[in-house]
Amino acid sequence: MFARMVLLSDKDLNKLHNASMEILADVGIAFYEPEAIEIFADHGVKADGNVVYIEERHIEKALESAPSEFKLHARNPEQNVTIGGDNLVLCPGYGASFMIDAHCEIRNAIMDDYVNFCKLVQTSQTIDMNGCLMVDPNDRPAKSAHLDMIYANIVWCDKPFLGSSISRQAAKDSIEMAGMVWGGKKYIQEKPVMMAIISSLSPLQYSAEMAGALIEYARHGQTNMIGLLMMAGATGPVTLPGLLALQNAEMLAGITLTQLVKPGAPVIYGSTSTVTDMRTGKLAIGAPELSMIQNATIQMGKFYGLPCRGSGGLTDAQCTDMQAGIESTLALNTTVMSGANFILHACGILGSYLAMSYQKFLADEEICGMLRRMLKSIDVTDERIDLDSIKSVGIGKEYLTHPKTLTHCRSEFYLSGTMSRVDFATWRKKGKMQLNEKLTKAFQKRIEAYTQPDIAPEIADDLNRYIRAKAG
Amino acid sequence: MFARMVLLSDKDLNKLHNASMEILADVGIAFYEPEAIEIFADHGVKADGNVVYIEERHIEKALESAPSEFKLHARNPEQNVTIGGDNLVLCPGYGASFMIDAHCEIRNAIMDDYVNFCKLVQTSQTIDMNGCLMVDPNDRPAKSAHLDMIYANIVWCDKPFLGSSISRQAAKDSIEMAGMVWGGKKYIQEKPVMMAIISSLSPLQYSAEMAGALIEYARHGQTNMIGLLMMAGATGPVTLPGLLALQNAEMLAGITLTQLVKPGAPVIYGSTSTVTDMRTGKLAIGAPELSMIQNATIQMGKFYGLPCRGSGGLTDAQCTDMQAGIESTLALNTTVMSGANFILHACGILGSYLAMSYQKFLADEEICGMLRRMLKSIDVTDERIDLDSIKSVGIGKEYLTHPKTLTHCRSEFYLSGTMSRVDFATWRKKGKMQLNEKLTKAFQKRIEAYTQPDIAPEIADDLNRYIRAKAG
Numbered sequence: 001m002f003a004r005m006v007l008l009s010d011k012d013l014n015k016l017h018n019a020s021m022e023i024l025a026d027v028g029i030a031f032y033e034p035e036a037i038e039i040f041a042d043h044g045v046k047a048d049g050n051v052v053y054i055e056e057r058h059i060e061k062a063l064e065s066a067p068s069e070f071k072l073h074a075r076n077p078e079q080n081v082t083i084g085g086d087n088l089v090l091c092p093g094y095g096a097s098f099m100i101d102a103h104c105e106i107r108n109a110i111m112d113d114y115v116n117f118c119k120l121v122q123t124s125q126t127i128d129m130n131g132c133l134m135v136d137p138n139d140r141p142a143k144s145a146h147l148d149m150i151y152a153n154i155v156w157c158d159k160p161f162l163g164s165s166i167s168r169q170a171a172k173d174s175i176e177m178a179g180m181v182w183g184g185k186k187y188i189q190e191k192p193v194m195m196a197i198i199s200s201l202s203p204l205q206y207s208a209e210m211a212g213a214l215i216e217y218a219r220h221g222q223t224n225m226i227g228l229l230m231m232a233g234a235t236g237p238v239t240l241p242g243l244l245a246l247q248n249a250e251m252l253a254g255i256t257l258t259q260l261v262k263p264g265a266p267v268i269y270g271s272t273s274t275v276t277d278m279r280t281g282k283l284a285i286g287a288p289e290l291s292m293i294q295n296a297t298i299q300m301g302k303f304y305g306l307p308c309r310g311s312g313g314l315t316d317a318q319c320t321d322m323q324a325g326i327e328s329t330l331a332l333n334t335t336v337m338s339g340a341n342f343i344l345h346a347c348g349i350l351g352s353y354l355a356m357s358y359q360k361f362l363a364d365e366e367i368c369g370m371l372r373r374m375l376k377s378i379d380v381t382d383e384r385i386d387l388d389s390i391k392s393v394g395i396g397k398e399y400l401t402h403p404k405t406l407t408h409c410r411s412e413f414y415l416s417g418t419m420s421r422v423d424f425a426t427w428r429k430k431g432k433m434q435l436n437e438k439l440t441k442a443f444q445k446r447i448e449a450y451t452q453p454d455i456a457p458e459i460a461d462d463l464n465r466y467i468r469a470k471a472g
Numbered sequence: 473m474f475a476r477m478v479l480l481s482d483k484d485l486n487k488l489h490n491a492s493m494e495i496l497a498d499v500g501i502a503f504y505e506p507e508a509i510e511i512f513a514d515h516g517v518k519a520d521g522n523v524v525y526i527e528e529r530h531i532e533k534a535l536e537s538a539p540s541e542f543k544l545h546a547r548n549p550e551q552n553v554t555i556g557g558d559n560l561v562l563c564p565g566y567g568a569s570f571m572i573d574a575h576c577e578i579r580n581a582i583m584d585d586y587v588n589f590c591k592l593v594q595t596s597q598t599i600d601m602n603g604c605l606m607v608d609p610n611d612r613p614a615k616s617a618h619l620d621m622i623y624a625n626i627v628w629c630d631k632p633f634l635g636s637s638i639s640r641q642a643a644k645d646s647i648e649m650a651g652m653v654w655g656g657k658k659y660i661q662e663k664p665v666m667m668a669i670i671s672s673l674s675p676l677q678y679s680a681e682m683a684g685a686l687i688e689y690a691r692h693g694q695t696n697m698i699g700l701l702m703m704a705g706a707t708g709p710v711t712l713p714g715l716l717a718l719q720n721a722e723m724l725a726g727i728t729l730t731q732l733v734k735p736g737a738p739v740i741y742g743s744t745s746t747v748t749d750m751r752t753g754k755l756a757i758g759a760p761e762l763s764m765i766q767n768a769t770i771q772m773g774k775f776y777g778l779p780c781r782g783s784g785g786l787t788d789a790q791c792t793d794m795q796a797g798i799e800s801t802l803a804l805n806t807t808v809m810s811g812a813n814f815i816l817h818a819c820g821i822l823g824s825y826l827a828m829s830y831q832k833f834l835a836d837e838e839i840c841g842m843l844r845r846m847l848k849s850i851d852v853t854d855e856r857i858d859l860d861s862i863k864s865v866g867i868g869k870e871y872l873t874h875p876k877t878l879t880h881c882r883s884e885f886y887l888s889g890t891m892s893r894v895d896f897a898t899w900r901k902k903g904k905m906q907l908n909e910k911l912t913k914a915f916q917k918r919i920e921a922y923t924q925p926d927i928a929p930e931i932a933d934d935l936n937r938y939i940r941a942k943a944g
Contacts, residue, residue: 007850015852015854019859098896246862286888316893321797326907354896413750428790
C-alpha cells in the first residue's frame with residue numbers, strides 16, 4: 001500500500017484549522033433554514049438572524065461524536081461497503097444535465113440514460129455504489145424526478161446508493177422509499193443505507209434546501225457527505241491556503257449541524273474545489289490545482305479523523321479525447337493515492353460537469369481498475385522472490401515457459417479489457433479502433449449482459465404506490 | 473512538496489537487497505566484453521569465462537564512491553541541470569524507429585524528425601534535456617547515424633543531452649564530439665556533459681556493446697544511466713518481488729563496474745521493467761504494474777542513496793487517443809510523485825516504444841507541466857491565508873473583483889496552453905477540435921517560432937570535420 005502523498009505539514013494543518021476557527025467565530029456562517037438556526041441556538045451556539053457563530057468547542061464536540069468508519073448497507077448484503085479507514089468506495093458522476101455521445105454530440109439526458117447508468121453500476125467490477133442525479137432526466141417533471149431516480153436505484157441495482165438532496169422534501173421521500181426495502185424507515189434509523197451529497201454555497205452559506213435535507217438525513221441516521229465546490233478567485237479566495245481555510249470552515253459547520261441533530265450520525269468530509277480560468281471565467285476541473293486541493297482536503301479530513309471524500313474522473317474536455325484521459329487520470333490517481341475513502345464522480349463526467357458519457361464512464365472505470373490494482377501490496381516474501389526459480393533459469397535463459405509463470409500470470413497482472421495491447425499491424429488490420437470506439441461496443445455488450453437483480457414484488461408495489469401518490 | 477508514495481517497507485528493501493546479493497554471488501552475471509571481465513578480476517571479483525560473481529563488499533564500495541547528486545553541464549550554462557536530491561530532470565522518448573502522425577498513419581522516422589525533436593526540446597518550458605536516438609533516422613546509414621544525432625544535439629539545442637551508447641565506438645565518438653564544445657575531451661573529464669542509456673540484457677547479461685560504452689563513458693567522467701527493461705514472465709520472474717530482486721542485481725552489477733573504472737563517476741539507478749500481456753506475449757508498458765515497479769525501483773535507488781531514473785509518458789496505444797492520455801498520465805504521475813530525479817521517455821512515445829509522435833510529445837509536455845505545478849508548495853502562511861480578505865468579503869459575496877484575485881491569479885494558477893477550458897457552445901462553434909488536432913497546430917507554431925541557439929563557427933567546423941572523417 002502506498003503511504004500516499006502528503007502536501008501539508010502538521011504545522012500547516014493546525015494553521016489552517018485555526019484560521020477556520022477564526023472565520024466561524026468572527027464572520028459566522030449563514031443557514032437559510034430556520035430549523036438549522038434553532039438547532040444551533042438550542043445547543044448554545046450564538047445566532048443572529050440567519051447567521052451562526054460556531055466556536056471551537058462546538059466543533060470539537062461534533063468531531064468527537066462523528067464516526068471515523070461506518071458501514072453503508074445495500075439491499076443485497078453482499079454489496080455492503082465500509083466507508084472510512086483504508087477503504088475506497090467508488091461512486092459515479094453526479095448532477096449532469098446532458099449526455100455527450102461518441103461523436104461529441106450533445107443532447108438532453110433522459111430517464112432511459114439514468115436507468116442505463118444504474119445497469120452499468122450494477123454490472124461493474126469496480127464501481128461500488130450507485131449514484132443519484134447521475135444525470136438529471138429531462139423527460140420527467142422536476143418536481144417528481146427524484147422519485148423516479150430513487151425507484152430506479154432500488155429496482156435496477158442492488159448496491160448502496162445516494163439519496164436525493166435537492167430539497168428537504170426530496171430527502172424525506174428518499175428516506176421513505178429506501179425504508180420500504182427494510183420494512184419501514186424506523187428500521188434504517190441505526191443502519192445507514194443511503195448517502196446525501198450536501199453542498200454549502202460559498203462563501204459561508206447553506207441554502208434552505210441543503211440544510212433541510214442535511215437535517216432529515218442526519219435525523220434518520222443516514223449519511224451526509226458534507227462538501228462544496230469553491231471556485232478559487234470567484235466564490236473563494238484566489239490563494240490555495242485561503243481557499244483551504246474557508247472551505248474547511250464551511251464543511252466543519254455542516255458536520256457540526258449533523259452531530260447536533262443526531263450525535264454519531266455518519267458523515268464524510270470532502271470538497272471538489274478548484275480554480276477559475278481567468279481567461280474565460282470558467283470552472284477548471286481538469287486543472288492540476290484541483291489535484292492539489294484534493295490532496296490537501298483529504299489530509300485535512302484525516303487530521304480530523306473523518307472519512308474523506310475525493311473526486312474523481314474530472315475533465316474540462318467536451319469529448320472523450322486525449323485531454324479527457326489526461327485530466328481524469330491525473331485527478332483520479334491523485335485522489336486515490338491521497339487516501340480518499342469515498343470518491344464521487346469516479347466515472348462518466350465530461351465538459352466540467354456539463355454532461356455524462358457512456359464511453360467516459362467505461363474509460364474511467366478502467367482507470368479505477370488500474371488504481372485498485374496499484375493499491376494491492378507487492379507482498380515481498382521469500383516465496384514470492386523465489387530465488388530457486390531465478391537460480392534455475394540462470395543467465396540468458398527465459399521465464400516464459402517456466403511453470404511459475406503459468407501459475408502466477410493471471411493473478412499477478414491486471415488484464416485490461418479495453419486497452420489496446422496489440423501490435424501496430426494487428427491494430428491496423430482490425431480497423432484502427434481508438435479507445436472511444438471500442439468503448440461504444442463495450443457499452444452495448446454491458447447493457448445486453450445486464451440482468452436485473454431480484455426484488456420482492458411487495459417492495460416494488462409499495463414503491464410504485466408511493467410514487468403515484470406523490471406525483472399524483 | 474509531496475512526501476511521495478511508498479510501496480516498500482524497510483524490511484522489504486532489505487529482503488530484496490539480500491536476494492540480489494545471493495543472485496550475484498551464486499548465479500553471477502555475464503559481461504560479453506573482455507575488458508569488463510578484466511576490470512572486475514583486477515579488483516578481486518571472482519571471474520569465470522564471461523561470468524563474474526560479485527560480492528556484497530564490492531557493491532558496498534561502489535555505492536560509497538557513487539555520487540548522490542551531480543551537475544550535468546550544457547553548452548549554455550543557463551541550461552545546466554542537477555541530477556539527484558529532490559530535483560526532477562525530464563528527457564524525451566528514446567529508441568523509436570517510426571513516426572505516427574495525427575491520422576494514426578505510420579512511417580519510418582528520418583533525420584528531419586530528429587531535428588524537429590531537437591527544436592521541440594530547445595523551445596520547451598518543461599523538458600530540461602535533449603535525448604539521443606529520440607527516433608532512429610532511417611535515411612542515414614546505421615554505421616554513422618549516431619554522428620548525425622550528436623551533431624544535431626549540439627547545434628540545434630543548447631541543453632544537456634544523451635550520448636550514443638549503441639557501441640563502444642559510438643560512445644567514443646560521442647565523447648570526442650561533445651569534448652569539442654569545451655575545447656577537447658580532457659576538459660570534460662571532471663565535468664559531466666552527457667548521459668548514456670546503458671541497459672542490461674535480462675536475465676543477468678551485459679552485451680559487449682553496452683559494457684564497452686559503459687566503460688568509455690565512466691572512464692571519461694560522463695554519466696551512465698544503468699537501467700533495463702525486464703519483461704515479467706518473459707525475460708524476468710513473473711512475480712513482482714522476484715523481478716525487483718533480479719533487476720536490482722543487474723543494475724548493481726553495472727553500477728559497480730562504473731565505479732571500478734572510475735570511482736565517483738556519475739551514475740543513475742532505474743529500470744523501466746513491466747509485465748508481458750500473456751494473451752498476446754506483448755510488452756505492456758501502459759500496465760498499472762509498470763507504475764508499481766517504477767515506484768518500487770525508485771525507492772530501491774533511494775535506499776542506496778543513488779539518483780533515480782523513472783520513465784515516463786508510456787502507453788501501448790497506437791495513436792493519440794484517450795488510452796494514450798490515461799496510460800501516459802498514470803505512469804508519469806506515479807513516477808514523478810515517487811521521487812524520480814531523471815525521467816527518460818518523458819514525452820513522445822506511442823505504441824509500446826514503437827514510434828514517436830509530435831502530438832504525443834506536446835501532450836506529454838502538458839502532463840509534465842501540470843506535475844511540475846503540483847510539486848510546488850501550497851505555502852501555508854498567514855499572509856497567503858489572508859484572513860483580512862476573507863473577513864472583508866464575508867458571507868455570500870464574491871472574490872472575482874477582489875484586488876487580491878487580480879494580483880495572484882497569474883502566479884497561483886497553472887494556465888494550460890492547449891487543454892480546452894471553454895464551454896460546449898464555444899467549443900462547437902470553433903470546430904469541435906479534439907486535443908490531437910490542436911496539438912498539430914501547436915507543433916507547427918513551435919517549429920516556426922524556433923530560433924537556433926548561437927554556436928561558435930569553429931566548433932561547428934570541428935564537428936563537421938570529425939563526421940566527414942568518420943563517415944567518409
